[in-house]
Amino acid sequence: MALVSALKRLAFNNLRAYSRRTAAVSGLTVHRSLTTVQPLRSENKVTVHFINRDGEKISVKASPGDSLLDVVINEDLDFDGFGACEGTLACSTCHLIFDEEVYKKLGPVTDEEMDMLDLAYGLTDTSRLGCQICLTKSLDGVVARVPESVADIRQTKDGSS
């Protein structure tokens, strides 16, 4: 069981790493326009709205089965430091916050995810790791907020005397 999920994760990981590398291979980040993407005719797409750290809403289309981390990478969304471990449950940088009702729809959280989520800055009761949430049609229109990753109040541990 652990082997199967490890293999799945490995395959997933390689695919994601590949798509991430090819997306960014020019060495320059593509700056995405912040206007709403026009809805496609295709019935197979799911709309996802991200609220970035500046409070701006970014709407993109994704496919069912994509994880929210996949969406961020595929759409080249510019969230500093997001997805550092490339979706392998070894960090908490794909931390996203949802509304109460949406959170309930997202399904159960494994111990493994909870363990990493516990390390996230600004953890809430409706927090999840984006790499573990796979989109379905029922999540069409979901809104995910990207929380601050550092203290807004400059930390006192900065060594200033």
Added chain:
Amino acid sequence: MSACKRLLSDMRPWSFGRSRWTSRARDGMVVRGKAFSSSTCPKVCVVGGGPAGFYTAQHLIKARQDVQVDVYERLPVPFGLVRFGVAPDHPEVKNVINTFTQTAKHSRCSFYGNVNVGKDVSVGELLQAYHAVILSYGAEGNRSMGVPGEHLAGVYSAKDFVGWYNGLPSCRELNPDLSCDTAMVLGQGNVALDVARILLSPLDFLKKTDITQPALEALAASRVRRVWIVGRRGPMQVACTIKELREMATLPGTRPEMTPADFEGVRDALKDLPRPRKRLTELMMKTALEPPGEKERERWSGASRVWGFRFFRSPVEVLADSGGKKVAAVRLAVNKLEGSGEAAQAVCTGETEDVPCGLVISSIGYKSLPIDAAVPFDPRRAIVPNSMGRVQQVLGLYCSGWVKTGPTGVIATTMNNSFDTARSLMEDLDSGKLDVSAEKPGSLRIAALLEEKGVNPVVFSDWEKIDRLEVSRGEVCGKPREKLLSVEEMLAVARS
């Protein structure tokens, strides 16, 4: 971008036969001359090629289209603690190397390994050559216990033990003696748990990781069967995190053994704890106190190795065997707690106990060291004093990572810390506090200084040769890589 690339390739035949490194740097200069005719590009130097260095570089390059960042690293190989600190059985944590590689290969970033800042070139020389210098050299020292017997054979710092099994060249000769049956790890953070886990992991697991071959052989012959993980305070003050605890609790071939009395009062305090601490404490209690389920009982009955937390104990002396040279036991003072939660203090009760052991690994913290007399350093906190990454006494000098905030935190912590410093630098560029109106020579000047001293930097494509060799050597034995273990070997491959 493509015009610049074409220009570079045109330059190559022209630069044939010249010192490869200086011609590359010169190519860069010509390229910049072509692309940016009037304004000067801010040139930034990062000291240290670990996560802090690379995350800082990444943020700077992304934030401004004209910043050029040069990363200097003492070893021939990059990535710092991601390569030498993260446990071999945590390969996913090392995925960040992919993003660092992208940064290093960016046209506005250059990596220069095998350069010892503080010895081959001074921070003052860097400050003259660059518009800004960011110190990201981490913590290469360790806190000492400060007890008699600390220097007996068989006593190691976790920093050295971890460096040894991860192939850090300076730890190559450690040869820890694993012939005793009991090991004591002092400290209860994630590094302590990594050490315990590597000491007790089934060899089948370790064989498939990038742990070094000598370490694998030593562990195969190890007679260590019991590991105590000792802390001054109680279960609710452990510094480790739940993932690492869960790994210990489910480690095949092992069973936990703890003192139930250490958990008195913990159950009642659970309800008031924030979720992360609550889950961690619950798991610890379950592991320590609850009778195991059917499956676990079976596993435990077959277990030949034991581990456990020992709470409320501080080392006061390391006791030698009859020969007087090697550790035979540790004298531990028994503590009680005053206060509660994170702020609880361990207070000596006067009681002590002697615990026999043949291997002691002190995991009580890494420590930064001063790099250069010209750089302010706070010896008490062992950091470079700063405010939001700015070293206030020296204009143009910044710091990021552990040398800025002290040696705690996971990679993501360092990432945020580095982004913060990069932001401070950006602010200073935008406000004019950092004056970039004058052209700076950057790597050209440093190249000349290094050439005079006979120091040959290792560029990123040279590291890639080392990388490819390590990976192909690893393939032969089913490992992700077989690391080169000495600087000489690394340099030989880099130059080939």
